[in-house]
Amino acid sequence: MSETLTTMTYARDGRIARITLNRPERGNGITAQLPQELAACVERANLDPQVHVIALAGNGSGFCGGYDLVESAESLSIGEDDPQRSVGSPLDPRVQMDNHRPDSTWDPMVDYAMMSRNVKGFMSLFHSDKPVVCKVHGFCVAGGTDMALCSDLLVIADDAKIGYPPARVWGSPTTSIWFHRIGLEKAKRLLFTGDCLSGKQAQQWGLAIESAPPDQLDERFEALLARIARMPVNQLMMMKLLLNQSVAQQGLHTTQILGTVFDGITRHTREGHAFQQTAMREGFKEAVRQRDEPFGDFGLDAFRRG
Numbered sequence: 001m002s003e004t005l006t007t008m009t010y011a012r013d014g015r016i017a018r019i020t021l022n023r024p025e026r027g028n029g030i031t032a033q034l035p036q037e038l039a040a041c042v043e044r045a046n047l048d049p050q051v052h053v054i055a056l057a058g059n060g061s062g063f064c065g066g067y068d069l070v071e072s073a074e075s076l077s078i079g080e081d082d083p084q085r086s087v088g089s090p091l092d093p094r095v096q097m098d099n100h101r102p103d104s105t106w107d108p109m110v111d112y113a114m115m116s117r118n119v120k121g122f123m124s125l126f127h128s129d130k131p132v133v134c135k136v137h138g139f140c141v142a143g144g145t146d147m148a149l150c151s152d153l154l155v156i157a158d159d160a161k162i163g164y165p166p167a168r169v170w171g172s173p174t175t176s177i178w179f180h181r182i183g184l185e186k187a188k189r190l191l192f193t194g195d196c197l198s199g200k201q202a203q204q205w206g207l208a209i210e211s212a213p214p215d216q217l218d219e220r221f222e223a224l225l226a227r228i229a230r231m232p233v234n235q236l237m238m239m240k241l242l243l244n245q246s247v248a249q250q251g252l253h254t255t256q257i258l259g260t261v262f263d264g265i266t267r268h269t270r271e272g273h274a275f276q277q278t279a280m281r282e283g284f285k286e287a288v289r290q291r292d293e294p295f296g297d298f299g300l301d302a303f304r305r306g
Contacts, residue, residue: 030066142171
């Protein structure tokens with residue numbers, strides 16, 4: 001399997017299965033392949049009787065900078081409407097691109113067909129038989145938070161940045177799990193502003209189970225993994241199933257449908273189209289900079305500097 005992975009690596013280390021996002025040159029940005037490969041790696045770990053716990057991490061300067069949107073945001077063009085261009089699978093990137101042209105009719109279910117499958121990939125972490133512990137360093141923003149928060153436990157560097165800036169324009173959290181992690185009021189505080197938390201703040205808010213100085217992050221992460229790995233697999237599975245039922249009963253699945261549809265709508269509002277047109281004219285990074293500058297964040301580069 002490792003030979004076929006393009007967005008991550010997989011390895012077993014004793015009782016620990018290690019899944020590591022591995023596109024550091026692109027900030028481990030999410031592609032169409034990533035959620036599929038993630039689900040396949042989680043299933044591999046679940047089927048391996050030697051694995052007790054899954055470790056999720058990212059290579060490079062940060063965990064994940066969200067969806068790799070540079071190409072799509074910069075490439076959408078306005079042209080004559082051609083019905084033949086929309087013929088094909090809704091998962092075909094060309095169909096998705098055509099579905100986002102501001103001058104044409106938007107089909108929300110074409111959008112949903114793609115994004116709901118991404119949600120299923122991210123939620124493979126939540127539904128995994130075995131516990132998933134995620135390590136965040138550097139930055140974990142936008143779609144990257146879907147993976148971090150669908151994991152069972154989060155260990156984060158004190159100086160890391162985690163949050164959902166696309167709440168300001170061009171995004172809605174599709175996994176919609178913020179409320180279940182930190183409660184209604186704190187989730188509103190973050191999604192009403194698109195603000196990020198530092199790793200230390202994330203631990204104080206209850207989003208992360210531990211935060212640590214960057215030079216101690218690996219040590220703390222490995223200590224927690226080792227402690228969980230001592231548990232019998234059957235006990236781990238029962239404890240996770242037991243606790244996850246509470247979240248299921250709160251209606252997470254229904255909320256995710258709404259969040260995923262809303263995500264498509266955000267790209268087709270007046271503000272969403274304006275954001276995309278700025279990206280097409282001036283580049284995606286510049287569009288993000290203009291979006292975030294009024295909040296003092298100054299775009300993705302600010303997060304990537306830590």
